[in-house]
Amino acid sequence: MIAPIFIGVDIGGTSVRAARFDGYTHTPTTKTKAPTLAAKGVETVLERVEKSIREVAPPNLAGVAGVGVIAPGPLDPFLGVVLAAPNLPGWANTPVKKILEERLSVPVFLGNDANLAALAEWKFGAARGHHDVLYLTISTGIGGGLISRGEMLLGARGLSLEVGHILAVPDGPLCGCGQRGHLEAVASGTAIGRNAQARLKAGDGDNSKIWELAGGELDKVTGALVGEAALAGDEFAQGFITEAGRFIGRALADFLHLFNPSIVVCGGGVSLLGDILFNPMREAVRKYAMNEFYWKNVPIVPAALGDDAGLVGAGALVMEEAGSKAEEAI
Amino acid sequence: MIAPIFIGVDIGGTSVRAARFDGYTHTPTTKTKAPTLAAKGVETVLERVEKSIREVAPPNLAGVAGVGVIAPGPLDPFLGVVLAAPNLPGWANTPVKKILEERLSVPVFLGNDANLAALAEWKFGAARGHHDVLYLTISTGIGGGLISRGEMLLGARGLSLEVGHILAVPDGPLCGCGQRGHLEAVASGTAIGRNAQARLKAGDGDNSKIWELAGGELDKVTGALVGEAALAGDEFAQGFITEAGRFIGRALADFLHLFNPSIVVCGGGVSLLGDILFNPMREAVRKYAMNEFYWKNVPIVPAALGDDAGLVGAGALVMEEAGSKAEEAI
Numbered sequence: 001m002i003a004p005i006f007i008g009v010d011i012g013g014t015s016v017r018a019a020r021f022d023g024y025t026h027t028p029t030t031k032t033k034a035p036t037l038a039a040k041g042v043e044t045v046l047e048r049v050e051k052s053i054r055e056v057a058p059p060n061l062a063g064v065a066g067v068g069v070i071a072p073g074p075l076d077p078f079l080g081v082v083l084a085a086p087n088l089p090g091w092a093n094t095p096v097k098k099i100l101e102e103r104l105s106v107p108v109f110l111g112n113d114a115n116l117a118a119l120a121e122w123k124f125g126a127a128r129g130h131h132d133v134l135y136l137t138i139s140t141g142i143g144g145g146l147i148s149r150g151e152m153l154l155g156a157r158g159l160s161l162e163v164g165h166i167l168a169v170p171d172g173p174l175c176g177c178g179q180r181g182h183l184e185a186v187a188s189g190t191a192i193g194r195n196a197q198a199r200l201k202a203g204d205g206d207n208s209k210i211w212e213l214a215g216g217e218l219d220k221v222t223g224a225l226v227g228e229a230a231l232a233g234d235e236f237a238q239g240f241i242t243e244a245g246r247f248i249g250r251a252l253a254d255f256l257h258l259f260n261p262s263i264v265v266c267g268g269g270v271s272l273l274g275d276i277l278f279n280p281m282r283e284a285v286r287k288y289a290m291n292e293f294y295w296k297n298v299p300i301v302p303a304a305l306g307d308d309a310g311l312v313g314a315g316a317l318v319m320e321e322a323g324s325k326a327e328e329a330i
Numbered sequence: 331m332i333a334p335i336f337i338g339v340d341i342g343g344t345s346v347r348a349a350r351f352d353g354y355t356h357t358p359t360t361k362t363k364a365p366t367l368a369a370k371g372v373e374t375v376l377e378r379v380e381k382s383i384r385e386v387a388p389p390n391l392a393g394v395a396g397v398g399v400i401a402p403g404p405l406d407p408f409l410g411v412v413l414a415a416p417n418l419p420g421w422a423n424t425p426v427k428k429i430l431e432e433r434l435s436v437p438v439f440l441g442n443d444a445n446l447a448a449l450a451e452w453k454f455g456a457a458r459g460h461h462d463v464l465y466l467t468i469s470t471g472i473g474g475g476l477i478s479r480g481e482m483l484l485g486a487r488g489l490s491l492e493v494g495h496i497l498a499v500p501d502g503p504l505c506g507c508g509q510r511g512h513l514e515a516v517a518s519g520t521a522i523g524r525n526a527q528a529r530l531k532a533g534d535g536d537n538s539k540i541w542e543l544a545g546g547e548l549d550k551v552t553g554a555l556v557g558e559a560a561l562a563g564d565e566f567a568q569g570f571i572t573e574a575g576r577f578i579g580r581a582l583a584d585f586l587h588l589f590n591p592s593i594v595v596c597g598g599g600v601s602l603l604g605d606i607l608f609n610p611m612r613e614a615v616r617k618y619a620m621n622e623f624y625w626k627n628v629p630i631v632p633a634a635l636g637d638d639a640g641l642v643g644a645g646a647l648v649m650e651e652a653g654s655k656a657e658e659a660i
Contacts (some may be wrong), residue, residue, distance in 0.1 A: 074623055083623060132486035145574055148483055155478070155590020156462035157623065162587035165620050167580065170499065175621040250497065256490035258588065260485020289497050290507040293413060293487065 004065035004323060005052050008314030010038060010113070011045065013087040018052035019308075024323065026124035026305065028315075038088045045088070046096075048215065050103055066107040067321030068314035071096050073112040080110045084188050105139035109321045115152060115161070116313025117267055117303070118145025123316045125304035126265045134261040135303075136163055138277075139268035140223070141176065142184040146259055149324050163255065164188065168247050181293075187247040189223030189270050192240045196226045208236040210295075227273050231271040241273055242280045249284025256285065256294040267303030274302070334395035334653060337383050338644030340443070341375065341401050341416040342366060346631035347640075348382035351645040356454035356635065356655065358645075360386050370416045376426075380433055396652030397654070398644035401426050401525045403442040410440045419592040439651045443467075445482060445491070446643025447597055447633070448475025453646045455634035456595045464591040465494060465633075468578065468599035468607075470553070471506065472514040475588055493585065494518065498577050517577040519553030519600050522570045528558045529570075538566040557603050569607055579614025586615065586624040597633030604632070 003023030010017045016036050019028035032055045035046055049069070052248060057064050072085035080097020101106040111119070118135035127133040133147040142164030146153040153160050164184030165177055172181025173191065185191055197218055209229040214220040229237035252264065270277060282300055289295045305312055333353030334358055340347045346366050349358035362385045366376055379399070387394050403416035410427020430438040441449070448465035457463040463477040472494030478485040483490050494514035495507055502511025503521065527548055529535055539559040544550040559567035582594065600607060612630055619625045635642055 013611035067428055074621070084621070130486075147477065148485070149477070149481070151481070153483070153589070154476055154590035154630075156460075157590055159590040159623055160588060162620070165587045166584040167497075167618070175620075181617060254496040257495045258490060259483070260487055260489040288497070288509060290492070290505075290509055290512075291404070291414070293489055298486075 002063060005057065005063045005074070006065055006315045006318045007057055007067040008311045008316075008318070009049055009053060009067060009069045010311050010314060011049060011069065011088075013038060013072070016045070016048050016052050017311055018049075018056045019311045019315060020056040021319070024319055026120065026308075026312045026315070028056075028308075028311070031311075032056050036088075042088075042090045042094055046099060046103075046231045048141070049077050050100070053104065061104060061106055064106050066109065066318040067100065067104065068109050068116070068318035068321075069096060070113045070116055070310050070314050071110045074108055074159055075112060077110050077112070077115075077154060080108065081108075099121055106319070107322045109317050111314065112143075113310045113313075114143030115145040115154070117305075117309035118147065118189060118265075118313070119316045119320075120305055120309045120313035121265045121267065121303050122147045123319075124312060125309065126301050127263050130261075130263045132259070132261045133263055133265065134255055134259055135265045135267065136248070136252075137268035137273075137303075138188065138244075138266060138270040140188060140190050140247075143267075146233070146261070148259070160311065162299075163251070166251060166254070168251055173240050183247060183251045187244040187251075189227070189268075191223070192226050192244050192270070193221055193223035195243070196223075196237070196240050197221045197313070199236075205236040209234040209238055210226060224269065227270065230276050238276055241270075241276045244270065245277045245280030246284045248277075249281035252281065252285050253288035253290075253294070253301070256289055256298065260294060262298060264298065264300040265303050266300065267305070267309055273300050335387065336395055336645045336648045336653070337397040338646075338648070339379055339383060339397060339399045340641050340644060341379060341399065341418075343368060343402070344384050346375070346378050347641055348379075348386045349641045349645060350386040351642075351649070354649055356638075356642045356645070357451065358386075358641070360640075361387050361641075366418075368563045372418075372420045372424055376429060379430070383434065391400055391434060391436055394436050396439065396648040397430065397434065398439050398446070398646070398648035398651075399430065400446055400447055400640050400644050401440050404489055405440055405442060407440050407442070407445075407484060410438065410645065412440075413467045437648070437652045439647050441644065441647050442473070442564075443640045443643075444473030445475040445484070446647055447635075447639035448477060448595075448643070449482060449637055449646045449650075450639045450643035451595045451597065451633050452477045453649075454642060455594050455639065456631050462589070462591045463593055464585055464589055464597065465597065466578070466582075466601075467597045467598035467633075468518065468574075468596060468600040470518060470520050472518050472578075472598075476591070476632060478589070493581070496581060498581055505566060505632045511526045513577060513581045516583075516622045517574040519557070519598075521553070522556050522574050522600070523551055523553035525573070526534070526553075526567070527551045528571050530565075537564040539564040540567055554599065557600065560603060560606050571600075571606045572610045574600065575610030578607075579611035580618045581631070582611065582615050583618035583620075583624070586619055586628065590624060592628060594628065595632040595633050596630065597635070597639055601632050608632070 085091035144163035415421035476495035
């Protein structure tokens with residue numbers, strides 16, 4: 001029996017990536033990456049997506065069971081339509097599934113990056129064997145996904161699970177979404193960078209390694225750079241990560257009350273900081289949870305799949321949606 | 331074919347209620363109610379529960395497909411065990427399902443009141459025909475339940491969906507659970523009563539109808555009484571309901587971002603205040619939602635089943651869990 005071939009594609013703001021999976025695996029056989037050229041419009045990007053898929057797939061997509069696509073969001077995964085896309089001009093209401101299916105003649109499935117990373121961590125990563133998984137990605141933004149009794153929670157239009165857009169600080173800092181005080185606005189990598197800039201500008205942290213790493217230029221201070229200084233032992237920098245960890249942990253207590261998962265997995269760039277982030281996060285969970293039923297025996301762990309989680313998730317989506325059909329056909 | 335008989339029981343802090351449903355209906359054939367006598371301990375209450383069930387059921391429980399029980403919580407609905415019960419002394423770790431099944435020789439299923447009210451509103455009430463339903467009960471406390479793609483969201487141990495215990499006001503008023511600033515602590519009937527007491531004590535609302543209804547006694551001011559004054563047109567009283575509605579609406583925006591339901595149903599005593607509560611709630615949802623995808627075409631409506639929702643839900647639980655088996659056996 002020949003294993004079905006699954007293709008995963010990630011349409012990002014800066015690059016389009018594609019990977020081929022031979023059978024039910026998270027190890028790609030081959031991968032490709034090209035600039036998105038979002039400014040050139042939808043058609044250019046879609047041509048690039050098609051080209052990337054054909055690059056990793058066998059000629060004429062022979063043996064390909066389907067394609068999973070991480071598309072810009074918010075999107076409707078049931079209809080396969082991008083509803084809006086702040087980072088990609090002209091994409092509102094684009095029926096990506098329909099367009100690609102017509103061009104490729106194989107089934108195409110859409111998902112958002114955080115949901116698909118959650119799917120990947122559940123099927124192949126840190127949450128394997130669990131049935132109720134909360135996944136958070138802490139990066140320039142904060143997103144997430146929930147597996148409940150072995151099913152992805154998508155909501156009526158597939159717009160779940162915007163964990164970054166819940167209120168953390170009433171009337172707090174402006175969020176990318178236009179609201180104020182959301183978790184993403186106080187605890188994402190972007191927020192960490194902005195908080196550090198503000199404190200440095202105010203004259204604090206004279207001796208911080210952040211200045212050195214930024215070459216003395218305030219506007220070069222980013223969350224990534226604060227993280228680098230924190231990992232190098234800079235206490236001033238660590239303070240910003242601790243603060244973010246506390247906000248995330250306090251929100252996690254709410255999420256535990258709502259979702260009652262058996263494991264929490266944290267991915268994204270900020271999560272790579274390890275204990276500097278996870279310790280204050282875990283402490284805050286215990287402090288703010290209403291009782292131990294919610295956190296006892298509920299590990300809060302780093303993601304296992306790294307940067308590829310989304311792409312693996314796009315593959316996992318099509319393994320789930322088209323996999324069994326492909327095997328029946330074979 | 332004889333319709334299977336389903337029994338619903340509600341073990342409340344003050345009374346034990348039981349209802350009999352002949353077939354898949356939300357209209358009980360007969361009901362009964364007796365004091366819980368919680369202070370006399372678990373065994374007394376369980377005997378009362380058994381007696382109530384036998385009162386509404388046919389002799390020897392002939393034709394009874396099963397019993398659904400609203401038990402004090404938090405509880406594990408999968409194991410049928412009460413984990414803790416602040417209002418009912420001695421109930422921690424009581425295997426209610428096992429005990430009642432041994433005594434009754436029919437299948438018994440446990441659920442918490444808010445989840446079962448959600449189930450009832452979905453199967454028989456305001457959310458019929460929807461697949462993604464968020465239900466809130468706004469009463470002395472605030473609870474809820476979520477139906478996602480036609481399944482109740484329970485979480486790993488069945489402890490979902492504690493919507494009243496999410497942070498609304500950091501470092502805010504003390505919540506019944508021991509944490510501070512939870513939604514329940516600022517927007518429940520209890521909070522409304524407490525807020526009114528504080529303002530009256532401070533000398534505000536001299537001419538409010540609340541004084542009249544309370545017979546001039548500050549400690550007789552409750553949420554229910556504030557609601558009564560608000561319904562009678564008292565503006566001072568209405569202010570407290572508006573405030574609660576705004577808090578609930580702001581939290582609802584978070585819930586829409588997380589759950590993306592197609593309908594929101596609000597039950598519980600406070601919801602009976604109608605527009606006085608619902609208008610500020612709906613306004614806050616629109617103000618705090620990150621975009622219209624989350625609230626457009628998502629009605630926010632009052633519950634349809636009233637006080638019986640929980641009991642009907644207990645019946646609905648056993649209709650779901652034991653119904654088809656019973657029919658196969660018949």
